[in-house]
Amino acid sequence: MWLHIAVQLVLLGFLTQTMAQYGFYNGQCFEEREKYQIVIVLDRTENLILEDARGPLKEVINHLRIKLYYATFALVSFADWDKDAWTSQTGQKRKRDVHEDPEGCYKLEKPFTTRHIEYKSVQDQLDRVQLLPSKNTENIVSAVSWAIVDKKIGWSSDPEMKKVVLLVTDVYDHGNVNLYNPRSRKPSRLDGSDTCSNNLPVKLEEAQKLLKRHKVIIYILLSHNIQYVNSVKDWYKKNTDVFGVPFKISYFFDDKKNKTVEPEELAEDIKHRLDELEATEKGTFPCPD
Template sequence: MRMLLHIVVQLALLGFLTQTIALYGFYNGKCFDESDKYQILIALDRTDETILADARGPLKEVINHLRIKLYYATFAVVSFADWGQETWYDWPNLRPEDRSRFLEHEDPEGCYKLEKPFTTRHIEYKSVQAQLDRVQLLTHFGTENILSAISWAIVDKKIGWSTDPEMKKLVIVVTNSYDHDGLELVTPGDRKPSKLDGSDTCSNNLIVEIEEAKKLLERNKVILYILLSYNDKMEFWEETKDWYNKNPNFFGVPFKLSKFYTDDNKPVKPEKLAEDIKNRLDELDANEKGTFTCPD
């Protein structure tokens, strides 16, 4: 009887603590403002094994630290790849032996995929981490679909975007390349321009027009964070960084550029990346944030 009473008391205390945590957002000795809400979308480039390796390792740890720093944040994952060989601007002039290098996939719907809709609760972040392990490689010759992938994700009706006007939208793009300005499909077939209403597909629609995409990101107040993965072609690595630095207005909204690795190829600690993301959000949101006092 005494043992049973002890168990009942322990369960009651556990229930009280759980309710207190939910009420005050108290976690690891920190207090969180429940009104400070974020939906964090991971837009993952799946065209290179090195990117997927970073997604299955360091990125999962970044999520771990973000869910502590942004206690009420929820997460989603989309993946993207190239549009196939038809995007190669010089395709008609390539020799057959060269074309074969660019035929590693012909997935008609490979340019965009909803991997994991937004979790409904912050404690479900592990399901997002698990989904990162399931993203399949779809190799090709470049990464020209970043802007279209972000645009389609924003209007995706299945992803679970909140209608709460106070909800902030953070998109973390994980890639090792940049969007090729003005890229067009060489053989578009009967594809139609993207409607940006959630009905667009890789096989039925064209690449999103840059100006339309910029308006979409701006209208939805997207906060953009570009996280570059390792690329062993150091010349291209420098070219990629230079492109982002020289095109600060390409996406129509400000973005922060960061990397999984330093210039001398040393890994950046995931907690440092998470802190950098949090600092960026605080910087952008400095004029809107109120104060929150921890309960006694």
């Protein structure tokens, strides 16, 4: 009897230690040290994108929470620069359908949750993101870069923490943009102090250096826009080094099958991408037997 009790205590101790080291959720095991910080970089220039963010994207987050149990989430939004930036010195308007918010090109919507169970606060904030219409969104590279250096977003100082950008848009960045009316804007310093009204768009080569240095993982989710979705897909396929780091692209709507892609399928693809990169970096992680 005493031997039986002793064996049970040893097994219980092993189980407790294993759970503390790895963590278990929904029948799956997770190595607690393998944590991800996922920042959603959301294009807020069109209603179609916001509809995807407030619907399917919320479900993607739900499924990611199961597949990446220790992941935490943050949310930033972006639009083009304001109307004054696209006005000539003579006052002639050079772009149509551009917003008038001087700080609208980048906004921290929700810092990283301090605990993984707080992910719903990020989902709730998706409903509050305000539309800033623009037909010419050249701010993707700047928004991604500013998110990575944002001092208020809550990036971890742990060198093992993986930084993931989940970019939700329906377009691509147009490269090194020169504003028509830069006024007194200074070049972006990429130190967390840059603002839409005080700084110029991030130069592509500087962004590439930054994202490489931080080993940023980028996953792009394209919102379906039937007018130019194929040209956007083709552009990303031809410009594989635009961010300086490898990225993967997927879609809320599969135009070949003429149907929406299930959020669980998208979450699984994101998880597969992270596993793929992890395996390339240092081998796959085996769950304990």
